[in-house]
Amino acid sequence: MLDRENTIQELHNGFIKEYSGIMFKELAFVKKINLRGDPNDKKFLSTNEGALQSTLPTKPNTLTYNNNIKTIWLGPNEWLIADYDNNNINDLFLKLQDINNNEESSITDVTENRTIIRISGGKLFKLLSKFLVLDIDKALYNESSVAQTLFIKVSILIVRNHKDNELPEVDIYVNRSQANYIYKLLVDGTKNLDF
Amino acid sequence: MFLIKCPYCGEREQSEFSCGGEAHIVRPKNPPDLTDDEWADYLFMRKNIKGVQFERWNHSNGCRRWFNIARNTATDEILKIYNMGERPPKIEGNDLKTPSGEPEIGSGNISTSFKKE
Structure with a gap:
């Protein structure tokens, strides 16, 4: 197997980062x-x-x-x-x-096309709604929901992972070249989640 | 900005879509037989109607499917969404009452300006 690197350096080797109660993980080689x-x-x-x-x-x-x-x-x-x-x-x-x-x-x-950023946390939907043109609560209402939409100017696919009584968790499928950009925006967005 | 109801994904914001220009333009059967003017007419000349226009749209940041829309270009009101390959629907009674289709009184809901049947 080729020796490959994660797209997001801060999340290499399966590292999990936490900002304001939101957890980030990259699933690079799904x-x-x-x-x-x-x-x-x-x-x-x-x-x-x-x-x-x-x-x-x-x-x-x-x-x-x-x-x-x-x-x-x-x-x-x-x-x-x-x-x-x-x-x-x-x-x-x-x-x-x-x-x-x-x-x-x-x-x-199409393995190499997109990477997956896994995000979880109580205020996850509030964080995502800062960036999306989509009504995320409505789009991911059901347990088997997915949504293809725009994140700022980037095309993404959002997959809901959690069940109704669990902590919100989604996977964001994004092009590798744009993953770092999206990750930095999301981390920046966690700064004022309480307002 | 307006909302478009994708035939597959449902109502989404316009920024998720891209417009493919005027619909129902048929490619000439024998392009070599055309004059330069006729070919240029097919390639570049579009109606650019102020009023109801039939357009092709693509849900480029969603399901990536093409479909047709009948849209009032003055008011951005979407009157009909239909599949590719279908004939353009007949749409009547959507003439503009004011120069740019703005409400006759105030700036309220434009739907009050039109009497729909």
């Missing part, structure tokens, strides 16, 4: 696969769902979860598969590659 295909094609759905052992979410801005693998809705014919354990993802990728070896669907390894 394996990610982009899957595209026609959701009305029953064969496409059944074969891919069989390989993933979970359903492909067809409802906008939702995800499904099985064995630490999240299948996230990106568009009506596009999904992102993220393996948080990095265990069997290579086998899964090969399996999906076999299934989608045709002109109607496609599979791409």
Whole structure:
């Protein structure tokens, strides 16, 4: 395996930083696969769902979860598969590659495209609402909610991790080149959370 | 700034979208047969209507899908959102009552200025 470095230097080697009760962690090397295909094609759905052992979410801005693998809705014919354990993802990728070896669907390894900033804390939604054009409380209302939106000028994907009775925790998927910028803005935003 | 209801993601702020310009412009079938003027007309000339205009929009910072919008360019009122490939809808009774479509009295809700059927 290549010797790779985290994108955000302050969070290297899995370091967790805390600012004003908000915890930051970078999950730099979570394996990610982009899957595209026609959701009305029953064969496409059944074969891919069989390989993933979970359903492909067809409802906008939702995800499904099985064995630490999240299948996230990106568009009506596009999904992102993220393996948080990095265990069997290579086998899964090969399996999906076999299934989608045709002109109607496609599979791409997009691991290196984005990094994940994991943020948690009681005032998390208050912090995020400083930067987003989206009503975050409404967008992440359900436990299986995800949202694609703008963070200042940067395109991001937000995935809700917590259950209703747990401390808020989200994963922000962002391009590696812009991760440091976003992290610094978030840290800056924690300074006056009490107002 | 205005809100756009993406056919997939729901209501989102305009900054998440990008406008692809006028909709329903058909590419000529035989470009080599066209004169330079006709080709330039197809490529560059747009109507730029003050009133109801049909436009293509893309939810570029969301689901990245294209769709069509019928928008009143004077008031930014979105009258219809419909899928790519559909024919433009008929929209009547949305003529501007004032020079720029502003409310006739005061600066209240513009919807009070128009009588919708």
